[in-house]
Amino acid sequence: MKDLFYKLHQQLSIKTKLIVAFFTVALLSVFLMASISYVNYTQSVKHDFYRLSNEATLRLNQHIEFYMVQLGKSTSSLLTGDLLQSWMKNEREFSTSEIDSIQNELRKNIALNYPEIVGMFLVTTDLKVLEMTNLPLSGNHSYTGEPWYSNSFHHDIRVLPTHIINYPIVNDVRVVSIEVPVYSIVTLELLGKLVIDLELNELERIFDNANLVSEGSFFAISEDDLIVYHENYDWLGISRSETDLVEFNLSSEEKASIQNVYGQRQLVSISKSESTGWTFVYTVPLDKMASAMQNTPNIILITLLIIVVSIVIIVPWITNRFVKPILDLKQFMLRVEKGDLHVRAPEMSGNDEIFHLNRSFNNMVEQIDELLSNVTSLELREANLLLREKEAIIQALQNQIDPHFLYNSLDIIKSIAYMEDVSQIVTMSRNLADFYRYTAKNVTKVVTLREELEHLKHYLALIQVRFPVTFHSQINVDDKFLECTVIKLMIQPLVENAIKYAIEPNDGKGSIIVSAHDEDGELVIKITNTGLKIDDKKIEILNRKISSITDNVHEEYRKQQSLGIANVHCRIVLKYGKQYGVSIAANHDEETVVFVRLPI
Incomplete structure (x- = not known):
């Protein structure tokens, strides 16, 4: 797959690649924009829904609490009556008329204030019950099955969740019970409780008033997961697990969430009452609360179509503006490839x-x-140099032929001097013959330092004959340097130059000292003369000339006709490079020193 994609990528033109790239980026942008918008819109809807539903639930809870508290307070005057207090204390036997009097007081309170009260029951701590109800009682009615009939007595008002009462003849009556504690007005001892059973009419009215939209609905669940209130009357008082409400996830950490219930996406808000312990749940179909979300797919599709049409129309025009200069440049490069270097x-x-x-x-x-x-x-220059080199070789070969007469003549002079016992002439003729043989016999440009120094010794011997007393020479070169290769006729011309300009003008007085040493992995040959000192200005001029020769070595080499400092320097630079060559300096002993730097 990767190889196929790579081959396809190579075969496509830049224009096609740009169109595909723009199209891909556009699709990804639309998808990303739609996803982010949808998520943000959903979160915004959930947040707004929870804010509104929380306000409604808070009002609902406040209304219920206010209703319960007011109901409890309205009975406070009844609970302080002497007759009722005496009955609650169970101090004596009560006549039928006395009991009727207590019941009439309770009935009067119901008729005047709360018609939704189904019944009221006084329950003593020993579970003796005095009832007052608007419903006809069954013949064998019993209160033991009622959730309030127990030894559980509390010091505050309690609300019992919705349940089905068992005492009336009429079946399937569902009520909410309120327990109001009864205290002794003398000792403040808890004497029992007043139980008030309420029909759900008032609760239903409170829930309906709190509803935000007509499609929304409230329901309330007790701490025991019993349904306290729901618009479906048949579900009241039974466990949520026995109804379709079990589909709601009420354990979600989110206070507002979107849940799939009854095959429909619902916005669900959950809040809990601190006073009753009930959980209030408000649900609204998502499409009713966020109708704009239903149009999102259509908007995305329309946007996508607009972008696709724009890409098909605009991208070829844009890519052509980008690609045409590149195609033109390609044609220019093809012309350069064919050798046209004047194209621009x-x-x-x-x-x-x-x-x-x-x-x-x-x-x-x-x-x-x-x-x-x-x-x-450069090729022309190199060809000229090669031509000059060949001419020099031919000339050198020719020179090897010409000196034969000179060599023979010198040998004859040496023989005559030997026969006449003139040793000085013998020495001079021998050194002179060896000197010229070295110069002419070998046309190669590279020799060993040993050979170059032997040639120098012949030359110095001739100079010594000329200045036998005042001239001195010395060669101090370590044996380890003798096999180093150097350019032929390199040292002798420099020594000859020193004798010509420093020894001869000084009547032959002075010394020539040749030495060598290793400096940073390079061979440095030092030629020191103690004759006439060259002034510093002259040395500076010579070094500038040498530097100029280094920068224009090919041109300068053609100008050199003699074997002087410039000639030697040119040949070294041509052979080894610009970092090597000749330099001149004066030391602290008023001596002139010529340095020759070569690679080892």
Whole structure:
């Protein structure tokens, strides 16, 4: 798969790649934008829904609490009556008329204030019950099955969740019970409780008033997961697990969430009452609360179609503006490939990449043209040097023929001097013959330092004959340097130059000292003369000339006709490079020193 994608990528044109890239980026952008918008919108809807539902639930809870508290307070005057207090204390037997009197007081309170009260029951701590109810009682009615009939007595008002009462003849009556504690007005001892059974009419009215939208609904669940209130009357008082409400996830940590219930997405808000312990749940179908979300897919589709049409129309035009200069540049490069170095790409005004690309192309072609010209010039120079070298070799070979008469003549002079016992002439003729033989016999340019020093010794011997008393020479070169290769006729011309300009003008007085040492992995030959000192200005002029020769060595070499300092320096630079060559200095002993730097 990866290889197929790579081959396809190579075969596609830049224009096609740009269209595919723009199309892909556009699709991803639309998808990402839609996803982010949908998530943000959903979160916003959930947040707004929870805020509104929380306000409604808070009002609902406040209304219920206010209703319960007011109901409890309205009975406080009844609970302080002497007759009722006496009955609650169970101090004596009560007549039927006395009991009727207590019941009438309770009935009067119901009729005047709370018609939704089904019944009221006084329950003593020993579970004796005095009832007052608006419903006809069954013949064998019993209160033991009622949730309030127990030994559980509390010091505060309690609300019992919805349940089905068992005492009336009428079946399936569902009520909410309120337990109001009864205290002794003398000792403040808890005597029992007043139980008030309420029909759900008032609760239903409170829940309906709290509803936000017509499609929304409230339901309330007790701490025991019993249904306290729901619009479906048949579910009241039974466990949530026995109804379809079990589909709601009430354990969610989110106070507002979107849940799939009854095959429909619902916005669900959950809040708990601190006073009753009930959990209030408010649900609204998502499409009713966030109708704009239903249009999101259509909006995304329309946006996608607009983007696709825009890509099909605009991208080819845009890519053509980008690709055409590149295609033109490709044609220019093909012309350069064929050897046309005079072609130039148009440098349009601007500062974009195409402008820089064309300018770089033009600079490249100019540099190639210049490099080719330089290479051609260098090749011509090299050809001239080779030609001059061949001419020099031919001339040297010719010179090997010409000196034969000179060598024979010198040998005859040496023989005559030997026969006449003139040793000085013998020495001079022998050294002179050896000197010229070395010069002419070997046309190669590289010899060992040993050979070069032997040649120098012959020359110094001739000078010693000329100045036998005042001239001295010394060669101090370690044996480890003797096999180093050097350019032929390198040291002797420099020594000859020193004798010509420093020893001879000084009537032959002075010394020539030749030494060698290793400096940073390079061979340095030092030629010191103690004759006439060259002044510093002259030395500076000579070094500047040597530096000029280094920078223009090919031109300067053609000008050199003699074997002087310039000639030697030219040959060293041509052979080894510009970092090597000859330099001149004066030391602290008023001596002139010529340095020759060579690779080892």
